[in-house]
Amino acid sequence: MTPPGRAALRPDDRPPRPAAADRLGLYVHVPFCVGKCAYCGFSSIPAAADPIARYLDRLSTEAHDRITPALAARIQTVFIGGGNPTALGVAALGRLLHTLSDILSSSPIEEWTIESNPETFSRDLLPLLRPLPGLRLSLGLQRLRDEEIAWLGRAATARQGRQALEIALAATPNVGVDLILGVPELPPLVPELRSLVESLPVRHVSAYFLTLEEDTPYAAAVASGTRRDPAETGPEELFGVTAALQAAGFEHYEISNFARPGSRCRHNLAYWHQHDYLGLGPAAVGTLAGERRTNAASLADWLADAPPTIERLDEATRQREFLMLRLRLLQEGLDLREWEFRFGPPPPPLSEALGREVAAGLLGRVGPRYRLTPAGLPFANQVIARLF
Numbered sequence: 001m002t003p004p005g006r007a008a009l010r011p012d013d014r015p016p017r018p019a020a021a022d023r024l025g026l027y028v029h030v031p032f033c034v035g036k037c038a039y040c041g042f043s044s045i046p047a048a049a050d051p052i053a054r055y056l057d058r059l060s061t062e063a064h065d066r067i068t069p070a071l072a073a074r075i076q077t078v079f080i081g082g083g084n085p086t087a088l089g090v091a092a093l094g095r096l097l098h099t100l101s102d103i104l105s106s107s108p109i110e111e112w113t114i115e116s117n118p119e120t121f122s123r124d125l126l127p128l129l130r131p132l133p134g135l136r137l138s139l140g141l142q143r144l145r146d147e148e149i150a151w152l153g154r155a156a157t158a159r160q161g162r163q164a165l166e167i168a169l170a171a172t173p174n175v176g177v178d179l180i181l182g183v184p185e186l187p188p189l190v191p192e193l194r195s196l197v198e199s200l201p202v203r204h205v206s207a208y209f210l211t212l213e214e215d216t217p218y219a220a221a222v223a224s225g226t227r228r229d230p231a232e233t234g235p236e237e238l239f240g241v242t243a244a245l246q247a248a249g250f251e252h253y254e255i256s257n258f259a260r261p262g263s264r265c266r267h268n269l270a271y272w273h274q275h276d277y278l279g280l281g282p283a284a285v286g287t288l289a290g291e292r293r294t295n296a297a298s299l300a301d302w303l304a305d306a307p308p309t310i311e312r313l314d315e316a317t318r319q320r321e322f323l324m325l326r327l328r329l330l331q332e333g334l335d336l337r338e339w340e341f342r343f344g345p346p347p348p349p350l351s352e353a354l355g356r357e358v359a360a361g362l363l364g365r366v367g368p369r370y371r372l373t374p375a376g377l378p379f380a381n382q383v384i385a386r387l388f
């Protein structure tokens with residue numbers, strides 16, 4: 001029975017489901033944060049009213065220009081990342097969501113992901129977020145103890161992180177956290193992570209190693225010897241995180257990503273499967289019909305309509321990305337039947353290189369499918385580089 005006040009939805013009223021090859025994602029970059037972390041190489045600046053207003057105006061223009069009705073009809077996932085999207089504040093984030101929802105009103109959206117940092121995540125956001133279909137919230141906790149968060153120079157406390165998670169879980173069951181691993185001076189975060197996933201029904205964990213970004217205070221501190229280079233750290237913390245999350249029922253589905261069954265990030269999966277996606281905002285990247293478009297990285301240049309960089313992806317680039325992205329997917333791996341479907345028979349040097357990695361124990365093979373082994377995981381980049 002149709003609930004009162006709602007029209008019955010006939011099957012042919014539903015937005016048509018695009019075929020897999022036609023699916024399209026939308027990434028929107030929000031370049032604002034409450035401050036600037038010492039290690040940050042992302043396109044972000046401290047939030048302030050005037051640049052936010054100009055950002056929203058320009059984003060609205062870009063969204064209307066780029067998302068034609070034909071493309072809107074293909075968009076299945078939206079990912080609003082940053083920076084810290086909730087640093088916009090409730091009113092400005094509301095305006096951004098309203099603009100996008102309007103343009104995407106007939107899109108077959110399965111998933112809206114919003115990233116946020118705990119210091120700007122509050123109950124005031126819930127009326128904006130709850131109506132979004134397939135809502136996923138991804139909270140940037142990064143570390144789980146106050147002294148470690150402070151050591152990284154981040155704004156929120158561990159308590160604020162916990163409160164943000166509880167509020168997020170009131171908006172949607174589909175909540176994830178982002179973590180930073182491999183900080184040489186910090187102890188493994190495994191004990192706190194274990195107690196977090198045992199006490200709250202978090203469904204997704206992304207855990208990336210800290211990398212040194214050029215021209216950051218962190219890089220300067222490493223150069224002057226006051227901090228250690230994160231490249232010195234081994235994979236042990238990732239092994240500990242993997243064991244703790246697998247024991248709690250998570251699947252390790254991508255090198256840096258874990259999900260409870262049925263809770264993988266659809267937007268990122270589409271990216272790893274090389275489906276097309278549009279990118280809006282400064283520094284945003286998109287790929288459509290073999291053309292990669294990278295927006296001007298600085299907010300000022302993007303606001304001034306600096307043209308994007310356009311690159312036509314040649315076959316060799318698409319093949320390289322196929323190898324790299326598929327081997328990151330630990331359960332699916334690289335399937336040579338799919339290679340053949342896309343590019344023709346695999347060249348003998350590729351088959352030979354895959355064979356050498358299998359012989360070295362870094363890849364496992366079942367029929368035409370190759371996957372990183374646990375021994376190969378810490379050497380994923382080297383394995384992938386040797387296949388080109």
Ligand code: SF4
Binds near residue numbers: 033037
């Ligand atoms: S919160 Fe993230 S994007 Fe913002 S400054 Fe820190 S590391 Fe950079």
